[in-house]
Amino acid sequence: MSSPVLIALDWGTTSLRAYLLGDDGVGLDARASSAGVMKLPAGGFDQAFEETCGAWLDAHPRLPVVAAGMVGSAQGWVEAPYVETSAGAEALVAGIVTVKTARGVAVHVVPGVLERGALPNVMRGEETQIFGALASEPSLGASGGALIGLPGTHAKWAFVGNGRIERFYTFMTGETFGALRDHTILGRTMHPSATHDEAAFLRGVDTARDAGHAGLLATIFSTRTLSLTGQLTAEQQPDYLSGLLIGHELRGLNEVLVRERSALAGKKTLRLIGNDALCDRYRAALARFGCHDAPTAHATERGLYRIAAQAGLVAAPVRAA
């Protein structure tokens, strides 16, 4: 078994995931904690870090530590100012800010990425996952360009080319779904269901794809009216609304591609990063747009390892030929 060479932290708003990594980024141990950035009391970072990683450092006191995510925001442990697009891994490395823990260890915090413009965009944490996906599949970062999706509360879609994050979009799909379900009339007739209703979900996706030209605000009321007209049960309504919203996200993404003489249909260089259940939903929805080739890349640890290697904290991974 490989010995540990790096502690890698994915420290977001609602949770902290810590990985003990060996050579080439192989995972040796992992711990998850609910100590997200927005849940910590003032000065709580050090204590959360000790609780999660203290035992690893007791055993291996000189391990380097790298961290990505909201931990580097203005509300985080230390602010690592945004790097602007287009952003390569070398810019992220140059933007690393360190914070010294009570134990005397330097935590290397990776900056997020900012895109300026009429619709500015920011990410923190996803940039590291994207470089993890590129580390697994270097051909993705080649000149032709790839599209990397990170479903979630605030879904990101990044256009990657020449090894850089060129630009990206933020779709507030997950959070809008929660707000509509829990705080509008649409939730009143819904019943939660323990099982995923694939047919209801795909009906929502297809409705957004085929009848969504008037926009999301004009389609979501159908969640209620299909129920009023006996076409959707209370248990089907949450999955239908989820399909509608993800369908509108993909419709919008496709519109961006169409304006560049591309399309989701038949796209071969699209990858998904995220939890399995959500990526499964997105894969099923992408198939309705003719995109059948969207493998999920588990990229978090790999991205943290790659950044650490590029920063000289660990040896560069050995590339398979």
Add this chain to the structure above:
Amino acid sequence: MSSPVLIALDWGTTSLRAYLLGDDGVGLDARASSAGVMKLPAGGFDQAFEETCGAWLDAHPRLPVVAAGMVGSAQGWVEAPYVETSAGAEALVAGIVTVKTARGVAVHVVPGVLERGALPNVMRGEETQIFGALASEPSLGASGGALIGLPGTHAKWAFVGNGRIERFYTFMTGETFGALRDHTILGRTMHPSATHDEAAFLRGVDTARDAGHAGLLATIFSTRTLSLTGQLTAEQQPDYLSGLLIGHELRGLNEVLVRERSALAGKKTLRLIGNDALCDRYRAALARFGCHDAPTAHATERGLYRIAAQAGLVAAPVRAA
């Protein structure tokens, strides 16, 4: 002064508005109450009706009573089943259902309108306002067709032609705005403002119009990122988000028109019905889409009077030549 000939009720989810009308629908008295359909206890309709209209009926015991809105829904006083599109005033009259009050008065409840299809739509109350607008301006209902907008929690846009409601859309703009402001990250950096910031509102409208092709889910995050990049103050954010959502509504409506070889730009037969402040916002937003001709028609009482006249409850209004 004209003597009263009709009591007309606009009885919705959150409020009850009652009008005492004279010949030709002229308003003699009005009362508003918070006794909306969703706020009443079981059996509360009779008491709310007495409290609001009892004094009028004491003075004029034989006045007919007509009502429109959610009072005719399955959760209302008596259910007046939906009439299907395309729907003329005669279909609404034929669908009237009466309920006898404790005092022995018959309340004539106007049905709502249902449109079937992949995106079914329903309205209750708006149909009566639309016929009120047509009563004020009969040329609107001519064969060329008109577009009537009713901004609100669930905004409606109805295509009217040949004196009938041919089809309509429901945009959940108002309710989605409230859910996003009060229950997502977007609200966290907002400060409420006592005054309307027209520039921030129009910036939102223009952003939806010019950069909204990826859809609402992809633009709303800019409320936060424009603040992060120092381009929008906390006080401007609510009006910016409001402009974005209304802009997306109009963008979607325009897309519907474009598919029919029409457009909002230059449209002469568009009317707005609703409260003044909200209609002012919509008029300003419509102007950014090139539609400068959207007078507001105050149509509620007129619509109730017209339906009552067509039902033979009152004399038909005298038409101006």
